[in-house]
Amino acid sequence: MGNRRHFIKAAGGMAVAAAFGVGLLGYAQAADPLKIGFVYISPIGDAGWTYQHDLGRLQMEKALGDKVETKYIENVPEGADAERVIRELASSGYNLIYATSFGYMNYVERVAKQFPNVTLMHATGYKMGKNFGNYNARFYEGRYLNGVVAGKMSKSNVLGYVAAFPIPEVVMGINAFARGARSVNPDAEVRVIWVNSWYDPGKEREAALTLISQGADMITHHTDSTAVVQAAEEKGVNAFSYHSDMGKYGAKAQLSGTTHQWGKFYTDTTQSVLDGTWKPASTWGGIKDEMIEIVPLNPSVPADVKAQVEKLEAEMRAGTFHPFAGPIVDQDGRTRVPAGEVISDDDLGRMKYFVEGVASKLRQN
Numbered sequence: 001m002g003n004r005r006h007f008i009k010a011a012g013g014m015a016v017a018a019a020f021g022v023g024l025l026g027y028a029q030a031a032d033p034l035k036i037g038f039v040y041i042s043p044i045g046d047a048g049w050t051y052q053h054d055l056g057r058l059q060m061e062k063a064l065g066d067k068v069e070t071k072y073i074e075n076v077p078e079g080a081d082a083e084r085v086i087r088e089l090a091s092s093g094y095n096l097i098y099a100t101s102f103g104y105m106n107y108v109e110r111v112a113k114q115f116p117n118v119t120l121m122h123a124t125g126y127k128m129g130k131n132f133g134n135y136n137a138r139f140y141e142g143r144y145l146n147g148v149v150a151g152k153m154s155k156s157n158v159l160g161y162v163a164a165f166p167i168p169e170v171v172m173g174i175n176a177f178a179r180g181a182r183s184v185n186p187d188a189e190v191r192v193i194w195v196n197s198w199y200d201p202g203k204e205r206e207a208a209l210t211l212i213s214q215g216a217d218m219i220t221h222h223t224d225s226t227a228v229v230q231a232a233e234e235k236g237v238n239a240f241s242y243h244s245d246m247g248k249y250g251a252k253a254q255l256s257g258t259t260h261q262w263g264k265f266y267t268d269t270t271q272s273v274l275d276g277t278w279k280p281a282s283t284w285g286g287i288k289d290e291m292i293e294i295v296p297l298n299p300s301v302p303a304d305v306k307a308q309v310e311k312l313e314a315e316m317r318a319g320t321f322h323p324f325a326g327p328i329v330d331q332d333g334r335t336r337v338p339a340g341e342v343i344s345d346d347d348l349g350r351m352k353y354f355v356e357g358v359a360s361k362l363r364q365n
Helices: 013-019 047-068 079-090 100-113 140-151 167-183 202-212 227-235 265-276 303-320 347-348
Strands: 034-039 068-073 096-099 119-123 131-135 160-164 189-194 216-222 238-243 254-261 283-284 290-295 335-337
Touching: 034 047, 034 079, 034 265, 047 068, 047 238, 047 254, 047 265, 047 335, 068 079, 079 096, 079 100, 096 100, 100 119, 119 290, 140 160, 140 167, 140 216, 140 238, 140 254, 140 290, 140 303, 160 167, 160 202, 167 189, 167 216, 167 347, 189 202, 202 216, 202 227, 216 227, 227 238, 227 254
Parallel strands: 034 068, 034 096, 096 119, 119 131, 131 283, 160 189, 160 216, 216 238, 238 254
Antiparallel strands: 254 290
């Protein structure tokens, strides 16, 4: 799904490889804990993409106890360092490796071929192999619900969106937010500013302030830091967090948000490796799979809006409502999905157009 989380320049990335020994150990003996490595693109911090993955790691540790032993490496750039770190985990007796950024995909694939007795899992990618699977979450479900709140509560009808890169994963989130807003407010429009980074608090803040200056009274982001929520709090507008609940950075501003829940997936996947039942698969889970949750609505959200969101969330969980059910019309007036049909996962994964309601033009990568 595009160049997920690319171009991160993480300090200390060049030195991470020195932390590991060398020597292929293969799978641990049955009496030994399963050694599991996690590779992170950014600092763990206290909110954001990596923070959520680490919460999942800790939940899995708690569930499986002394059957597992985990190690994480943060600040690993998408490039030669990533391949070296993943390979050195594999060669140091780590029998299961979770690589949590799209730009790691090709390096995971190479290491998987070199270490056939090691199980590797890659987040947000699409490649697979005999000992190599992938996983992702349906972020767009939470985005649609957040959009409904934004559309109902906006007074200016201008919704701001700070976005990292123009890849399908990000585009479908923008479109879902716009469709949610327009479903309750046909006058709502979404304006997008690209920051060309997954984690750059300075650029994220600047983009948020620019959108606010353009009249946006509701803003959200597909970036990793808390800068957008903080800017909203400072300027007295509303925000929707991403990855994590960022309410402590915007108690008044944050109306809701979309969070990723990886703990159950990590626990179940790791247990299957322990049981010897693991098989390569592609997992794309949403609300019904407990991989997506929205942040509890701010008390300032009216009761009727809360009820509408709860109803839609229940329908998503039951599989009776899809944020991309037709008709889907792009911003140029072309029908992409006719009425009565639902977009396919393949088409979602290749989404490279903006829908009606997005005022900005899509810059192609």
